[in-house]
Amino acid sequence: MDLSAISPVLLLASLMVASTPILLAATGELVVERAGVLNLGVEGMMIVGAVTGFVAAVATDSPALGFVAAAAGGAALSLLFAFLTQILFTNQVASGLALTLFGLGLSALLGQGYIGVKAPVLPQIEIPGLVAIPVLGPILFRHDLMVYVSIALVAAVWLFLTRTRAGLVLRAVGENHDAAHALGYKVVRIRVLAILFGGALAGLGGAYISLVRVPQWTEGMTAGAGWIALAIVVFSSWRPWRVLVGAYLFGGVTVLQLNLQAAGIAIPVEYLSMAPYLVTIVVLVAISARRGRSAVNAPASLGKVFHGGA
């Protein structure tokens, strides 16, 4: 077995690129679910973010504005979900699935005329000084801005949920919306804000695929990434740092197995292609299992309709 053909530096760098879309979407969905809302429309919000980001980036020639537009696009679509589930009390599972179908169709419509168009390139930022560190430097400190943003967002969400009063309120709403309501918290408003945040992050994740990872616009290009993000939220038992581990494992093993194949390593391809799913699930379940009962962390009000406003 000759592993020397694979450059670990290049591999780890492309690992981070492959993981970022899922990481962004999963971080957003984590906040939504911690607020007690199950939005299965991640895939739809991602693809809408992918197309609005691409269109805006091409129109303004600025990838940064593209990402802003992607966040807005994803949030706008999630607003529809928020309206349906929080104001009209529709079923969250059905509304989320409908959101995905709607998003896929809407994005195909918006993307007409942008097929084969080139997007402006998001520059890689080399962090001065740090990038000169051998091996680690090029792996960690030579990426585009969004890779750093996605990690910063995980940290920010963790801080918010565990160290701030607002985060505590959000979790209270997710655990027991009637109690939170009795205490005077605006359950619906908090949930709508969480849904918007989730939509914006899913939009960013989608745009990362269309502006950086591929980069081009193609109908249906998220190809299931939103569902992977949803699964990672569950397997990480709703904890931000575990979402990071899960997303990087999934993205990492995906890239690793493609590299192993390209390098002609004699491991049967069947095992390699199931590895990302298997490894991610096994590792996250193993982490969660150690802590016993408290590790099963599902917000108690997840997916339940809140009628208390009436």
Added chain:
Amino acid sequence: MKLARTILAGVAVALGLAGAAAAEEKLKVGYIYVGPVGDFGWTHEHDIGRRQVEAELGDKVETSYVESVPEGADAERVLTQMALSGHKLIFATSFGYMDAVLNVAKKFPNVKFEHATGFKRAPNVSTYSARFYEGRAVIGHIAGRMTKTNKIGYIASFPIPEVIRGINSAYIHAKKANPDVEFKIVWVYTWFDPAKEADAAKALIEQGVDVIMQHTDSTAAMTVAEKAGIYAFGQASDMREFGPNAQLTAIIDNWGPYYVRRAKAVMDGTWKSTDTWEGIGDGMVVIAPYSDKVPAEVQAEADALKNAIADGSYHPFTGPLNKQDGTPWLAEGEVADDGTLAGMNFYVEGLEGAIPQ
């Protein structure tokens, strides 16, 4: 007033005609696609064929399609839905729909089904495919001549005979053009996933590949090749706009004429269960115009190869050829029979790695 009345009368006539045409009962033709029509690859080309049916047969037909249908149980549901809603001719355009087509066809004996790239038939199920491997021979030759690193990357979808045949054909002709050539094959286990296809292309490029071939449906690999400044070949559609510098040529699937022919056959009652397998000579496989990056002599060689295949004087699988393990397959001058090609499950000698089972 008179003008208004004329217009009204005209509208009435037009409405009447439309009503009469509808009463004549249009032939409803349905298509199910594995990817979106905007993939600008495989599905895109089937949809062009569908539109050709509409253009040529006009108001005698009504076509509809369902895109991005996963291979498996969902396909059966969509096919049933189509048969129930009055479609009399249904094209299922992906290999993995095979059993779903057979199952649904059994329940609707009066509906004609056509399954692309499959090999199971029934009285009301035909199969059709193109001899893509003829096109692969041409681009394999060009790849062999154009590579500088002597490493050619191949993004493969699923280990089915059609894909394996393509790899073998491309390899045989790349090797003839350049004996030092080496193939690096990555199986992505998907027909359409732009992000994964792009990752696969990047992994291959990191391994020193400077020409990429693909047997997946999206244009992602072409975009990555363009960005990396290497060469690639369009798959199923002309992908030049995604890689103006990268695309050397493309294999274009031309389904339109077949679709028109089959719809006509249903209309005049001559439809029979058949197995169609046409190539460059019949026009089902088309080689896109060469990029100006391909030197004139290589273009001439490619054209000579293409013409020899088209007129039948040369078969891409002509002996002497050995299987990967060195056992003889075709003797000197011997040509592969269609049965072996249709079920091809082995690499030819020289290819490295094992086919996933």
